[in-house]
Amino acid sequence: MRQPQLEPGVTETTALPAGLSPLPTPQQVVTAQPVGRPDPFAPLPATASNGSSGAAAPVVPQGFRFNGVIRSGHQAQALVQFGADSGSLRVGDVGGRSTRLLPPGWAVGGIDVARGTLTLRASGQAVRLSLDPPG
DSSP states (O other): OOOOOOOTTOOHHHHSOTTOOOOOOHHHHHHHSOOSOSSTTSOOOOOGGGTOSSSOOOOOOTTEEEEEEEEETTEEEEEEEETTEEEEEOTTOBBTTTBSSSOTTEEEEEEETTTTEEEEEETTEEEEEEOOOOO
């Protein structure tokens, strides 16, 4: 990258209007940023994203059974049973609002047909269910 050339007789400090300070050089920016962690083998700090928030992860609702996954016209669906009801769930379905196949407060967060997984969400936590291999 080419550095801009100043007009003859103009220095960087005189080229700035009054009241403005010069920007740091790229080298000053790089050296001001720490790299890595002091102890790379220390456990990661608890965050909501890695599931270590201290709250117990929700347990699969009693009477819920994950039976399979299908793709119907570009949309993934999970085949489930909940109590006496059976049918399919799609991403975004919410128990008690859009489906009777989940208890109130539970929602479908994701369906991965290739991996055979269903992700349910409740109380800000996620539970991933996977199909058991035959045998």
